[in-house]
Amino acid sequence: MRRVDRKDESTVYQRVVLKNASPYHYMKVCLVLEDESTRLSAVEFKCFIISGLKSLFGEVGAALTFDLLKYDEDTLTALLRVCSRGLVKLWSSLTLLGSYQNQACAFRVLQVSPYLLALTGNSRELQLY
Amino acid sequence: MSVDLDQTPRSLLISERSSFLDEKSRISSQVEQQHFNYKVSVLLPECGPTPSHLDSVLNSFSSFYLIRQLPIYELLDKHFLETAVYQGSVYGLSYRTRVDEENCVALMPNGRLCLSLDKDSFQVLGVEGKPSRFNHRANSRYVVSVDLTDSSMAPGGRGYLRLLTGLRSRLHLKTDFVLSHHPGGGASLQSLLSRHDWSEHRPEISHHALTNLSCPALPTSDLQSCDPHSFLEWLGAMDADVSCENSSSSFLSSLVCPEPKTTLSRALSVSVCGLLLPQDIHRLIQELRCYLEQPRLESWASLTVHGFVDSPVSWGGGEHGVLRGGENLYTLLMFHDHTYHLHLATGAHDTCPP
Structure with a gap:
């Protein structure tokens, strides 16, 4: 029945343009550690990032909510989601995180996008040789 | 702040x-x-x-083809233009070049060749172009867009020779290049492929x-x-x-x-x-x-x-x-x-x- 009702409206054309409306930004990041055999669990990984936010922005910064959408323990690669207003804060604290348990480390930001979809279709990953 | x-x-x-x-x-x-x-x-x-x-x-x-280290002036080759560009559509793109830091090339199906160049390369090339829309403060990137099907770009014409000399003798732009042809596929591109190190990809x-x-x-x-x-x-x-x-x-x-x-x-x-x-x-x-x-x-x-x-x-x-x-x-x-x-x-x- 529902389909029949819609037939009348099926020719209606609608176009909506949304500018800067994305509520979240998504980051693909990879943690590089001096000792490559070190393993972190997903919870440890997130706590480590929170500690970075706290050391740069204090208690208020540590309250910034972000999500660890996906985490690969073998490659220490993660997908993060953060509200668009918090992107710069999160990114800067990742940049300044320099040591994990007394060993040098660095976060590599592989990709940043307002669309989660874009993170699965990065043409820079195309390998032909 | x-x-x-x-x-x-x-x-x-x-x-x-x-x-x-x-x-x-x-x-x-x-x-x-x-x-x-x-x-x-x-x-x-x-x-x-x-x-x-x-x-x-x-x-x-359709399959696509990868040519390694293609000198870009080869895209202006008369035989290639006649067998591929004028007949159907060529889709070509430089591979493993980053448009925010390197020179990038695209050959569009309508026969337009688009070069996105840094300032130095643009000045060496010496062909008319426009500053990129996305330059911030100083102009550091330029876009050269040429219609290869236009009469002024016919092989032997003035515009054609100017671009060819620029690419061959002055800029020496070489890059890995992926391309595909519709509807001819590999057969239409054979003249270009045969002269270079190429591979077919599915x-x-x-x-x-x-x-x-x-x-x-x-x-x-x-x-x-x-x-x-x-x-x-x-x-x-x-x-x-x-x-x-x-x-x-x-x-x-x-x-x-x-x-x-x-x-x-x-x-x-x-x-x-x-x-x-x-x-x-x-x-x-x-x-x-x-x-x-x-x-x-x-x-x-x-x-x-x-x-x-x-x-x-x-x-x-x-x-x-x-x-x-x-x-x-x-x-x-x-x-x-x-x-x-x-x-x-x-x-x-x-x-x-x-």
Whole structure:
């Protein structure tokens, strides 16, 4: 029945343009550690990032909510989601995180996008040789 | 300072609702205007194994060719112009060059050659061009766009010789190059391929079966009923294999499926990667429409197309660049009753999609 009702409206054309409306930004990041055999669990990984936010922005910064959408323990690669207003804060604290348990480390930001979809279709990953 | 911290670069999301049956529907031209497609992914709800018709369309996607260290002046070769560019459409793009830091080249199906060059290379080349739209303060990048089918660019003409000398004797621009030809395929490109180190590549297909997933309820009637950003986020989560089954109090992630939602017992996600032609994507859309015409449990299918991040052009030959990401993608959500929702998304360095 529902389909029949819609037939009348099926020719209606609608176009909506949304500018800067994305509520979240998504980051693909990879943690590089001096000792490559070190393993972190997903919870440890997130706590480590929170500690970075706290050391740069204090208690208020540590309250910034972000999500660890996906985490690969073998490659220490993660997908993060953060509200668009918090992107710069999160990114800067990742940049300044320099040591994990007394060993040098660095976060590599592989990709940043307002669309989660874009993170699965990065043409820079195309390998032909 | 606190104001700047909150801001992010411009992004655009354009959502359209129309019907394939509508005469004014622009879907074919919108698909065709995106020339350089890197990945297509299809999500079919309540679908087990890949339907055979769909599988045959996916397997019939055109091959593409990689030429290593192609001197760009070879694209102006008279024989190549006559056998490939004037006859049909060539899709060519420099490979492994980054448009935000290196020189990039694109040969579009309408015969236009587009060079995105840094300032030094542009001055050495000595051909008329325009500063890039995305220059910040100082002009550090220039775009040279030449129509190879124009009479002034006919082999032997003044414009032709000027560009040829610039590329051959002054700039010496060499790059790995991927290309494809419609409708001739490899045969039309043979004259160019035979003189270089080349390889043929098939688009890579991957299948992924999903089970027991929550899915937003999708009414066809209104665009606003399901927020486009939430829908694309959910689709991205399915594509990246991210779980949406979280509670709001969960420590790691609070990502959930947008409301109102339903549950699917299974779904099929298929993707194809490579240099994909708009004509092949068009055939895939037609096949999906046929698929939806049969009675099913769920009456929709979605198709997402990702453009090349480092292409110097995106929709309709408009300039494209990379700021934080070079995303230019669209998602087509098709319904049983021939209506569709089209979401076109771009990042900061892009023109508004058509």
